[in-house]
Amino acid sequence: MKIQDKLLNDLAPRKFDKLGVIWISILVLIIIAGIIAYIDQIIKGQVVTNMRDYALWGIYISNFVFFVATSFVGSVIVAVLRLTHNEWRTPLVRVAEIITLASIVMAGITITLDMARPDRLLNLFIYARIQSPITWDVIIIPTTIAISFLLLYFPLLPDLAILKDYFKDKKPRLSRWYGRFSLNWKGSDTQKAIQTKSIKIIAIMIVPIGLMLQTIDAWLFSTTYRIGWDSTNMGAYFIAGAVVAGVAALIVVLYVVRRTRKLEEYITDLHFDKLGKLLALACLIYLYFNMNEYIVPTYTPTKGEELHLTTLLTGSYSYLFWLVTIGGLVLPVILLLFKKGRKPLPMFFIGLVVVIGSWWKRYIIITPTLLHPFLPIQGVPESWHHYFPSLHEWLITVATLAMALLIITILVRYLPVVPIQRTADEQEKLNNDIKH
């Protein structure tokens, strides 16, 4: 039982320190600003954005795609590493599950921010037409939210029971809440059998569901005639990009959690080393799809494609394009090849750059295409020929990012970020192995 006492001391949720309180306050302030901007958008209409008839989608959509992408980390870290028996994943899974849940919830909220008539949200169910990719989204996003929640919740049950006991005298009210959520977990064999089976089913389910989610997201674009979207490469391209964004987001959150909660003993250099290799692999695969998407078409471009590709590769979007491609993909791969590059601190910065790169990458996928329609852009004000987000769009978008971080922060605050029971079991097993 000694192991568990130490584990509990290290891993049980703790109150925010001063820095934590400041962090939360900033996030709340950003969110309030975003809500005010959104209310203004509802009242005045989307005229407050810089979207117009040609740039008809903007950062609301690219931000949505970003959230969908980061939500893929649950499928990768939890499910794929589980199915491939990578045991080192244990201390990472909960953070990955938390990111997944926060991202997919925010994806659902973000997409409705883009709807000009949120008051007619129910029409999506009442008049749903199955051939529209948006209907597929309406189906897959709530499904993913449910599965991601269960993926986080089921493995938590034993830990919640432990925390109930742990806080019994110290904080009776908190203890009662843990008790309620632990669903009367006693750790009996029957309970364990049901739990193991449930987790197994969900861990397998999250893989096809995650793949479907990413693919549907890609099909939102590739089901149109638009140059730059109308590509059979899109599904795989989005999946590869999602691994990059998800793993990078995990590295960043993991580093912060490890520092603030002093979990160096649990989340070790080894974990960062492994994640670094995983991220490098993901970036390489993504680069491969990028070549399919941007380099190969330069050999046989139609007139429209040529214009699109020139704008990206050498034209007005080339700075952003190359910054995102080299800074956000090529350079990280090179740095991650070195052992020193895979140490926690360098990894934190690499992860951060890759996450920011991933966000802008989605911007680059969406905006330039819309500004290159088949017929020339004519008969609209000059400002409609370009797009850069308005203040309203920035406030709302930054608020959604802050909301995601707030969800992550709150979950990290109240849940054990490293599974207690599982770590205990594994350590016991390890000790037994040594004794024998």
Add this chain to the structure above:
Amino acid sequence: MKEQDKNAKNSRRNFLKKGIALGAFSATAVAIASFQKDGVEETGEKVKLLSPDGEVVEIDKAYVKPAQDLHLPLDKDKIREGIPNRKFVMVIDLARCKNALKCVDACNKHHHITGKNAWLKVYKMQESKDTAPYWMPSTCQHCDQPACVTVCPVDATFKRRDGLVLIDNERCVGCRFCMAACPYSARVFNWEQPDQGEITMNMDMTQHGSTPEHAGLPSIKGTVDKCDFCPHAIEKGELPHCVSACPNGVFYFGDKYEDTVTNGDETLRLGKLLEDKAGYRLMEGLNTQPSVFYLPPKDRSDDFKDGLKDYNEFQSVEKPEES
């Protein structure tokens, strides 16, 4: 030649007659229903009307009374179905277009477009510097395989049997997927509350809701609009506003099943016109199958440059006069 002219005239007359009869339909349906024989003095003047069974009947003018409400809310299913046994098409003769922009003015005026985004545009086209420039009016193409309809999540935009692609602005959720899907950039969005002033007020008073039949008027904030082929005009047996407004006879409108199109001055056989003048459709390769045909800009009567005097990079729609 004379024979042909006669034919053409006849078919044009038929086309208009059918249209007028159809337009009268909604009015007479109400009028006939409240038909009272007592206390009416016959004038002896007969009026042709279309009966609900589709028969053309004659009654004395005295029995015809104006319907109480011409804007009866039509059955939504009927609006979605369209006018039976018709297939509306348009032909745009690029050889005649001089960028007079009367079509744009008429369209804006009759659809009470107040935003910066007109439904009808005249593009200044030049595919490459080695090819000739020309003026190209562009409407909604009313495709037979409309990409916009396929992607709409709520069936707000729909394809009718008579060829029209329309929008139900009371259902549209404002996702703008249809705009992303349309390769012709035909769709516009109400980014803010449309300032249609009196129209909105009048329609509120007659409890005339926004309907796809009546050009989607009044426009609704946060929903998509576009060229509607003027079903409100078709119903009255009139030609779409752009067709009748054009001083150069660029636009022809008609019925594919009747193989007839007219620009108001001359009525022609659609098939023959397309064959003689090598008609084509925009981006045929995309397989959207538009209902709008173009005649190539050959043997132009005017110099392309003459149109430049009316050309502006952008000119805002003239606001309706306040009263």
